[in-house]
Amino acid sequence: MSALQPVRGTHDLIGEDQRRHRHVIDTARRIVWSYGFDEWTTPIFEDTRVFSRSLGETSDVVMKEMYTFTDRSGESITLRPEATAGICRALVSNGLTQSLPQKVFYAGPMFRYERPQKGRGRQFHQVDIEAIGSAEPISDAEVIACGWNVLRALGVDRLTVLEVNTLGDRPSRDAYRAALVAYFTAHRDTLSEDSLQRLERNPLRILDSKDERDRRVVADAPTIAPFLTPEAARFYDDLRRLLDRFGVPFRENPRIVRGLDYYGHTAFEFVTEALGAQGTVMGGGRYDGLVEEMGGPPTPAVGWAAGVERLAMLLDAPPPEPAPIAVVPVGEAAEPAAIAAVQALRQAGLRAEMAYRGNLRRRMERANRIGARAAVILGDAELATGVAQVKDFSTGEQTEVPIAELASRLA
């Protein structure tokens, strides 16, 4: 009981857990491929500045959640808390700002130092797409449609709702922020302590506070709509129109706020009631300033990230594994023939294992335990005739199959 345990907030993925996890990633990869995205893999740790600069110095991620350490050469290194910053860094590092647009798919582990909860770990996994170099609202709509199709392919779309909002462009947001600060300052004596802090750092986040006191104040708070510039308003109109055109159902939620500073215009979340406090299963938006932060030219971009663990928990059941074939040699003389047979099955693309321990009863037991759909029995009699006994485990029936035809007959 006091043996070594995984580090707090990390988990082993074994058996069904692993199958669910892999199914989420495989499905996302397949759907996203059909939209023209290419997979990238970047390092799981980066120069700390990649994140501190891009996520915003006042974001919670940077202030208290990063796994940051100094390596042996004295460099400050951070385990990535999210994928987008690293992708933008890679875009710039590889000179790909010269060949836009880039449509990137990403799958891998992320790290955040937090108290673990349902659907939240210190190491967790995301799938992620980024359409970099696309400024038109049609790319936002297409990115969202792509995410929605991933959820549909996973069969979890009926458990989730898409909520969209606009954060406007820079002038819209500055004007709105000023109005919010004025409004909340006037009501500061009724705000929660947390929200008084937010008023200093990021007043937008008061909007999605769960505190009772805050919610009453928020109910009458101004919305961004009257502060949108004509350009920002039209962008949002276009987005909603195009979502309809793509056939993606959504509802507007003016309280959606992104936690990271680099977002503007489109913000969206696919949320669910099924995961307790962690309702967001996929979230994203537009981040036109980020590539520039990384030292590249001004570059528009839009994307989303989805939590693999959270999606895996929403899955009904992991997809079934194809059942293997068990090859069962009887007696030492049968070993070479059994090895040849099992290799032939594998060459034919089948999943096949040998059961070679114990008496025949043990071997058949083993064959059953690995979930085999059939057992190929090879003993002295079979070697003499060149015909194997093949037992179908679902029916219990046993038939004779020439050894040379095993692969084709069992395919």
Added chain:
RNA sequence: GCGGGCGUAGCUCAGGUGGUAGAGCGCCAGGUUGUGGUCCUGGAUGCCGUGGGUUCGAGUCCCAUCGCUCGCCCCA
């Protein structure tokens, strides 16, 4: 960083008011060394999370501590 719940076999969990630890599932062996799944018989498994206290005696009561879990904050 702050709150609630829970720690007994590999897993799921029983163990009124203190008397030296149980079930089901799983595992191992045999019934059957040329036939699995079903069935029968037998077996192993535990520093009862850890440390301390009360007591003749603690899984049970008290204190502390660690871990897990759910929630707040924030997010995928």
